[in-house]
Amino acid sequence: MDKSLISAPIPTIRRLPKYIHMLKRLKIENVLYVSATTIAHELKIEPILVRKDLSITGIIGKPKVGFEVEELIASITQFLNWNNTEDAFIIGVGALGEAILGYSGFKDYGLNIIAGFDIDKKKIGKKIFGVEILPLDSLEDLIKRMHINIGVLTVPASESQEICDSMVSSGIKAIWNFSPIALQVPDEVILENVHLSQSLAVLTHKLAKKLKG
Amino acid sequence: MDKSLISAPIPTIRRLPKYIHMLKRLKIENVLYVSATTIAHELKIEPILVRKDLSITGIIGKPKVGFEVEELIASITQFLNWNNTEDAFIIGVGALGEAILGYSGFKDYGLNIIAGFDIDKKKIGKKIFGVEILPLDSLEDLIKRMHINIGVLTVPASESQEICDSMVSSGIKAIWNFSPIALQVPDEVILENVHLSQSLAVLTHKLAKKLKG
DNA sequence: TTATAATCGATAATTTTATATCGATAATAA
DNA sequence: TTATTATCGATATAAAATTATCGATTATAA
Ligand SMILES: NC(=O)c1ccc[n+]([C@@H]2O[C@H](COP(=O)([O-])OP(=O)(O)OC[C@H]3O[C@@H](n4cnc5c(N)ncnc54)[C@H](O)[C@@H]3O)[C@@H](O)[C@H]2O)c1
Ligand SMILES: NC(=O)c1ccc[n+]([C@@H]2O[C@H](COP(=O)([O-])OP(=O)(O)OC[C@H]3O[C@@H](n4cnc5c(N)ncnc54)[C@H](O)[C@@H]3O)[C@@H](O)[C@H]2O)c1
Numbered sequence: 001m002d003k004s005l006i007s008a009p010i011p012t013i014r015r016l017p018k019y020i021h022m023l024k025r026l027k028i029e030n031v032l033y034v035s036a037t038t039i040a041h042e043l044k045i046e047p048i049l050v051r052k053d054l055s056i057t058g059i060i061g062k063p064k065v066g067f068e069v070e071e072l073i074a075s076i077t078q079f080l081n082w083n084n085t086e087d088a089f090i091i092g093v094g095a096l097g098e099a100i101l102g103y104s105g106f107k108d109y110g111l112n113i114i115a116g117f118d119i120d121k122k123k124i125g126k127k128i129f130g131v132e133i134l135p136l137d138s139l140e141d142l143i144k145r146m147h148i149n150i151g152v153l154t155v156p157a158s159e160s161q162e163i164c165d166s167m168v169s170s171g172i173k174a175i176w177n178f179s180p181i182a183l184q185v186p187d188e189v190i191l192e193n194v195h196l197s198q199s200l201a202v203l204t205h206k207l208a209k210k211l212k213g
Numbered sequence: 214m215d216k217s218l219i220s221a222p223i224p225t226i227r228r229l230p231k232y233i234h235m236l237k238r239l240k241i242e243n244v245l246y247v248s249a250t251t252i253a254h255e256l257k258i259e260p261i262l263v264r265k266d267l268s269i270t271g272i273i274g275k276p277k278v279g280f281e282v283e284e285l286i287a288s289i290t291q292f293l294n295w296n297n298t299e300d301a302f303i304i305g306v307g308a309l310g311e312a313i314l315g316y317s318g319f320k321d322y323g324l325n326i327i328a329g330f331d332i333d334k335k336k337i338g339k340k341i342f343g344v345e346i347l348p349l350d351s352l353e354d355l356i357k358r359m360h361i362n363i364g365v366l367t368v369p370a371s372e373s374q375e376i377c378d379s380m381v382s383s384g385i386k387a388i389w390n391f392s393p394i395a396l397q398v399p400d401e402v403i404l405e406n407v408h409l410s411q412s413l414a415v416l417t418h419k420l421a422k423k424l425k426g
Numbered sequence: 427t428t429a430t431a432a433t434c435g436a437t438a439a440t441t442t443t444a445t446a447t448c449g450a451t452a453a454t455a456a
Numbered sequence: 457t458t459a460t461t462a463t464c465g466a467t468a469t470a471a472a473a474t475t476a477t478c479g480a481t482t483a484t485a486a
Contacts, residue, residue, distance in 0.1 A: 002425060004418065004425065005425055009472075009473065011474090013414050013415050013418050014411040014415060015411075017408060017410035017411050018395060018408065021393050021395065021408075021410075022395060035434090036433075036434080042397075044395075046475060047433090048476075049474065049475075051434070051435070052435090052473095052475095055434095060434090060435090061435080062434075062482070063432075063433045063434045063483085064431075064432050064481075064483045064484085065432085065433075065434095065482080065483070066433070066434085067434095080414050080417055081418060081420070081421035084421075095311060096312040096316075098308060099308035102308050103309075105393065105410075106409075106413070109409075109410045109413045109417070110413065111417070149420060149424070173420060174416055174420045176412070176413065176416055180230075180234050181234065182231060182234065182235060184255075188423075190420055192413075192415055195230060195231065195234075196322075197233075197322045198227040198231070199227075199389070199407050200230075200319070200322045200323065200324060201226050201227060201229055202226050203387055203389055203405040204293055204299070204324070205226050205292070205293050205294060206403045206405075207299065207362060207386060207387045207403055208217035208218070208294035209217065209218055211386070222442075222443065224442090224443065225443090248462080248463060249463075249464080250462085250463075258444095259444070259445060259446095261444080261446075262443090262445075264463090264465070265443095265445095265465090268465070273465090274463075274464050274465080275451085275452070275453090275464075276452050276453080276462075276463045276465090277451075277452050277461075277462050278452080278462085278463075278464095279464085280464095
């Protein structure tokens, strides 16, 4: 049975990486077992929620001791399909694009960026963190020929819908969008947005209440 | 009555910036009125949910026409307290920190980064995008003296708890954390995490289901 | 060996969030 | 002027997510 085929609530999926972060640290510290209670305490969530989240990945715990750390990492990783890294393109190698390109951590999250695309002639042809920057013209052809499923979109907001359309027409399956725009994509294309403004909204609203209230 | 003092569900707060993005575009296009139906259609959410979200900011719509675009922008902005930008420090001016520092968009989201801090001597003393980079040693003193409320944390994960503790002891009120770590802060300190792995988890999980299922 | 304590995991209850219904309102057209 | 239509916003319902309860299990200590 392939774990990554099971459905889960989005909130659960979003918490799973938090568990992985903690578990990997525990592994480094040579901790063999960890209980839902311990995880919950560190991550400030309820133990019962931790157990529910973990159980969806198929792991079975041991009463009195908890879960085996390595087994749990493997279970979550399989569930997220992070054991199979997907090759991806990034479009727009500016400040943010370059930071993402240079971040080695994403390989642990199932993402392997193998090429960047830009319109800036000063960037095209160069290698950034070992990844070649290619002209935008070649994007469509390469998505098709290399069967790329994921596009990371870090172009200016004004350009993103156009690039998005171009990727979609080339058969891209999922777009990880960083531009502050509500991209229009067909139902079958997975769109995941990183809108930092959303996170900041929560922060500023809470802070305003704290300072004034 | 100060709008930013009203409580709202977190999901609502997280959607508000999406409305602002769309509304600002409409304003540029000289659109005067917009209905919840129109917003809902573009953002792929239910009209009733849009109305509920907007109503929490105190706006009152007009039957048959909808909401006045400018008034609605003002209403949401006030609710999020984005009309009062907060001065902030950023700690760790690496690839990501520099991208954030250079991003002019955050001023529209109530955040004004006025100084960066790092331990890298090559960076200290320089100005990046007009913002001075100062030595980490001066962080605590400056938070206190300048009454800084927000710290943006973009140091390596191994360093972040220590810097976090240092900011907390200097009286910081809110931390916007980008490192993949569950920071421990006292209850009264607002902690907002940007864990890109969470977003990626949703994407990879959906993609795996799509490709295999 | 037996009692104790911690934890798991199934089921139930509660809370939160999203959606549906419908009368009231205001613009538009007959 | 009056009918029609789109939309708002209050109230009600449904769905989703979280939290509580409790018997079963197993390591640890008496
Ligand atoms: N920098 C941040 O912290 C930050 C934060 C939130 C959102 N964003 C969003 O991320 C995106 C990128 O931001 P940035 O700060 O890196 O901007 P940037 O200007 O530094 O980089 C944009 C890059 O895209 C390239 N580009 C422009 N048009 C292109 C096209 N049609 N095809 C391919 N490449 C093209 C440019 O040459 C440049 O290299 C923007 O949409 C921005 O709103 C950035
Ligand atoms: N780059 C990305 O796309 C990305 C994505 C997700 C998360 N992150 C996280 O963001 C953080 C920064 O990532 P990055 O790619 O910019 O790393 P980076 O190595 O480019 O930058 C880190 C910066 O922090 C400085 N620094 C180190 N120790 C410090 C200390 N004690 N005090 C002050 N400054 C210190 C370094 O000199 C450097 O300038 C990391 O925690 C990383 O895991 C980055």
